[in-house]
Amino acid sequence: MSKLGLWGLKKSPWVYHLAAAPCNNCDIEILELLTPRYDVERFGVVLVGSPRHADALLVTGVINRKSLPRVLEVYEQAAKPCLVICIGSCTCNTHIFRNSYNVVGPYDKHLPVHAYIPGCPPKPEAMILGVVKALSKL
Amino acid sequence: MAGRRIVPIGPYHPLQEEPEFFKLVVEGEKVVDIEIHIGYNHRGHEFISPELTYDQVPFLVERICGICSNSHPMAAVMAVEDICNLEIPERAKYLRTIVHELERIHSHLLWVGLAGHFIGYNTVWMWAWKYREHVLEVFEMLVGNRNHYAMNKPGGVRHDLRPEMVKPIRDAMDLVEKKVWMLTKAVLDDPVILSRLEGVGILTRAQALAYSTTGPTSRGSGVPWDVRRDEPHAAYGLVDWNVICFPEGDVLAKTKVRMLEMIESVKIIRQCLDRIPEGPIEARIEEVPPGEGCGRTEAPRGEVFHYMRSDGTNRPLRHKVRAPSYMNIASNKVACVGGTIADAALTLAAVDPCYCCTERMAAFEDGRLKYTWNELLKLSWQKTERVRARMGR
Amino acid sequence: MREAESKLRERFPEADYHRHNENRLYIRVPRERLTDACRFLHQERGMRLCICTGIDTREGFEVLYHFSDDDSGGLYTLKVVVPKDDPQVDSQAGWFPSTDWIEREMHELLGIDFPGHPDMQPLLTSDTDWNPDWKPLRRDYERRAEKHGR
Numbered sequence: 099m100s101k102l103g104l105w106g107l108k109k110s111p112w113v114y115h116l117a118a119a120p121c122n123n124c125d126i127e128i129l130e131l132l133t134p135r136y137d138v139e140r141f142g143v144v145l146v147g148s149p150r151h152a153d154a155l156l157v158t159g160v161i162n163r164k165s166l167p168r169v170l171e172v173y174e175q176a177a178k179p180c181l182v183i184c185i186g187s188c189t190c191n192t193h194i195f196r197n198s199y200n201v202v203g204p205y206d207k208h209l210p211v212h213a214y215i216p217g218c219p220p221k222p223e224a225m226i227l228g229v230v231k232a233l234s235k236l
Numbered sequence: 237m238a239g240r241r242i243v244p245i246g247p248y249h250p251l252q253e254e255p256e257f258f259k260l261v262v263e264g265e266k267v268v269d270i271e272i273h274i275g276y277n278h279r280g281h282e283f284i285s286p287e288l289t290y291d292q293v294p295f296l297v298e299r300i301c302g303i304c305s306n307s308h309p310m311a312a313v314m315a316v317e318d319i320c321n322l323e324i325p326e327r328a329k330y331l332r333t334i335v336h337e338l339e340r341i342h343s344h345l346l347w348v349g350l351a352g353h354f355i356g357y358n359t360v361w362m363w364a365w366k367y368r369e370h371v372l373e374v375f376e377m378l379v380g381n382r383n384h385y386a387m388n389k390p391g392g393v394r395h396d397l398r399p400e401m402v403k404p405i406r407d408a409m410d411l412v413e414k415k416v417w418m419l420t421k422a423v424l425d426d427p428v429i430l431s432r433l434e435g436v437g438i439l440t441r442a443q444a445l446a447y448s449t450t451g452p453t454s455r456g457s458g459v460p461w462d463v464r465r466d467e468p469h470a471a472y473g474l475v476d477w478n479v480i481c482f483p484e485g486d487v488l489a490k491t492k493v494r495m496l497e498m499i500e501s502v503k504i505i506r507q508c509l510d511r512i513p514e515g516p517i518e519a520r521i522e523e524v525p526p527g528e529g530c531g532r533t534e535a536p537r538g539e540v541f542h543y544m545r546s547d548g549t550n551r552p553l554r555h556k557v558r559a560p561s562y563m564n565i566a567s568n569k570v571a572c573v574g575g576t577i578a579d580a581a582l583t584l585a586a587v588d589p590c591y592c593c594t595e596r597m598a599a600f601e602d603g604r605l606k607y608t609w610n611e612l613l614k615l616s617w618q619k620t621e622r623v624r625a626r627m628g629r
Numbered sequence: 630m631r632e633a634e635s636k637l638r639e640r641f642p643e644a645d646y647h648r649h650n651e652n653r654l655y656i657r658v659p660r661e662r663l664t665d666a667c668r669f670l671h672q673e674r675g676m677r678l679c680i681c682t683g684i685d686t687r688e689g690f691e692v693l694y695h696f697s698d699d700d701s702g703g704l705y706t707l708k709v710v711v712p713k714d715d716p717q718v719d720s721q722a723g724w725f726p727s728t729d730w731i732e733r734e735m736h737e738l739l740g741i742d743f744p745g746h747p748d749m750q751p752l753l754t755s756d757t758d759w760n761p762d763w764k765p766l767r768r769d770y771e772r773r774a775e776k777h778g779r
């Protein structure tokens with residue numbers, strides 16, 4: 099990766115929130131990050147409305163058969179380089195839904211994943227820590 | 237027909253926590269038809285559940301939806317208790333009620349915030365979510381997690397209320413009550429917000445009945461049904477509270493129902509804390525006899541219904557889950573039609589849809605997107621601006 | 630609750646009644662009488678449909694219609710049993726919109742037919758990656774994940 103690209107990725111990461119088939123809690127906790135208690139915008143983290151603007155994808159939930167093509171398409175659209183950060187046990191290992199007929203496996207089977215943040219749901223603090231760690235790895 | 241176009245609303249967007257996919261058929265500004273696609277969140281709970289024991293099932297159904305993560309386990313364990321014809325201890329009843337009402341407060345606050353966001357009042361969003369945090373703190377103290385409470389088990393509850401917890405809960409309730417009144421007044425006194433909500437997305441009483449809607453969606457349409465009152469479970473028959481119901485059927489009525497319900501919830505929690513007796517928190521279930529049972533409870537969005545069939549083993553033979561949004565979202569078909577596109581975002585959100593419960597809607601319409609949800613939100617915001625300019629505010 | 634039960638017994642003497650407890654009544658009706666019974670409960674008694682449940686049992690497919698009488702707090706469950714080689718239940722969706730989705734769902738997950746349904750498309754399963762012959766809620770469905778190439 100070029101030095102410039104890296105520098106651009108590290109400062110003020112713009113994140114896009116991608117929910118495949120979650121139970122909603124991870125998603126709420128991500129939104130929670132924006133609200134006054136945690137307010138990640140002070141670190142320059144902005145939730146953007148289009149994957150094309152995103153530096154990092156925050157993914158939640160297991161992938162099921164119907165959402166898999168959509169998830170892949172969102173990843174296609176995201177500008178590379180793009181971090182994929184798995185939030186919640188669902189994304190890391192499909193969690194309690196492992197045996198279901200409609201679940202097609204954890205994220206790392208389908209996308210390159212850069213960070214795992216397990217927990218059900220992870221606490222907002224853990225999410226911030228995870229994103230920071232993923233960025234400092236670069 | 238000339239001028240008829242299809243507007244897919246849909247894909248992943250940042251602020252409604254879940255993706256959803258509706259196809260609106262519009263003529264000019266008017267919505268004439270709507271198609272609803274779900275299935276993007278189908279994870280097969282009913283398939284996994286028969287593999288788990290009765291003690292494990294609550295953990296599974298908790299993960300149906302993160303917002304109603306007390307309602308689903310509660311209904312599931314009530315179904316088991318119904319099979320056994322078991323009465324749970326008094327203290328467990330009160331504890332269930334407390335957690336259930338706390339959940340209602342946090343869910344309604346969440347909705348109020350998102351509704352504020354949809355009409356372009358982000359301050360409402362930030363405030364509502366800020367005060368929601370206090371409820372989550374209570375949860376963390378009471379059950380050890382901010383969400384997914386793991387409170388219910390067949391026969392009772394898992395976590396006891398320790399005496400030193402009472403005061404923080406009371407403090408949080410005082411704060412929440414004050415702030416809910418403040419929000420209610422701020423929202424209902426603002427003529428711009430009022431004109432955006434009033435008369436929008438009307439669901440008549442007859443339609444509410446035909447679509448079997450539940451919860452605030454039907455109570456905003458003049459159908460005064462509330463499972464907590466109609467089939468008193470937990471401690472709802474033992475405390476004093478009111479069913480909130482407004483006849484108008486528009487988004488304003490649904491907002492008012494939710495606002496006032498939070499006040500009722502605070503009332504219920506206070507009474508529970510006053511009256512909670514000492515005693516055991518669970519009854520032992522030796523075995524679950526063959527048979528069938530139904531459990532239902534009033535989640536923040538409406539009635540949660542669980543049906544369980546037992547064959548005498550320690551796993552359910554069949555477990556059917558019905559979340560309230562399953563019925564409520566279908567009613568969008570009639571509520572949206574006839575309105576304008578700018579109101580559609582708000583109307584669709586007014587049932588407080590929970591796709592995780594219903595399964596899931598979302599899609600990328602192979603590059604043919606005309607409006608994304610964001611643009612739809614922008615339309616909604618522009619309308620608010622127009623109204624504001626017209627009113628000279 | 631008791632009054633509604635006696636009305637039901639009058640109207641549907643051929644049905645099989647089982648009272649589980651004060652608030653739960655299970656009524657097994659013959660397949661032909663299902664529509665009448667649903668109409669009676671919803672239109673004449675003003676009850677709300679909670680949901681339908683489809684179950685695969687040894688006897689055949691059971692379809693349960695759970696009706697809630699919100700004024701008295703009772704729950705009435707209509708039960709029809711259809712044989713496995715002829716899984717057909719009349720559709721109610723034409724006159725009762727709340728059964729629309731659930732009939733589609735039972736059709737795709739359990740393979741019960743609802744003749745007369747206006748729009749019998751799959752509701753939940755994937756449009757690209759799903760074999761319409763898979764009926765996951767049937768007892769003979771192969772539960773092991775490897776069978777489905779995952």
Ligand code: SF4
Pocket residue numbers: 119120121122123124158159160185186187188189193217218219220299302
């Ligand atoms: S990890 Fe837990 S909280 Fe997150 S989506 Fe999965 S079940 Fe929900």
